[in-house]
Amino acid sequence: MARKYWLMKSEPDAFSFEDLKNCPKKTEHWDGIRNYQARNFMRDDMQKGDWVLFYHSNAGAETGVVGLAEIVSKEAYPDHTAWDKKEKYYDEKSTQENPRWLMVDVKYKKALKTPVTLKELKAQKSLADMKVVQRGQRLSIQPVEKKHFDRVCKMGGVSL
DNA sequence: GCCAACGTTGGC
């Protein structure tokens, strides 16, 4: 099956692209997704080997795509933080027998030579129909078309 | 910190 492309948002104060680089094996599980659409993308469409635009949200002028990552888990699996009462993302309705929330493993691949800010994304005519530039688009995991992925890589001065 | 956009919840 052909590789798919994604954009995944993270607030750099909470978990940045640098943080991912500093993880063991440069890999971390993407926990805390509590949105059904985003979960369904992970469950139904994501596959090992997919490529990811790592996006810093809520970061002022720094807001934008900062790097490239890869999905490395074979499939989405239960997000255990939903089971832990001490966790911010605890959800009493998610059980071991019937886990409501899932996560995948994401691996650091490469930083963009120059980050591509949201402002620059919006200024690019060829990216006008990319989800992330559209207003009110809050989904933290979004599918990205290959042509858009390639374009952003080019703007960022890197290729995979 | 503000607030628009949007998702979820729950009363009916």
Add this chain to the structure above:
DNA sequence: GCCAACGTTGGC
């Protein structure tokens, strides 16, 4: 099943 109220996201 509708929709108002509420909570969250995320750009600014």
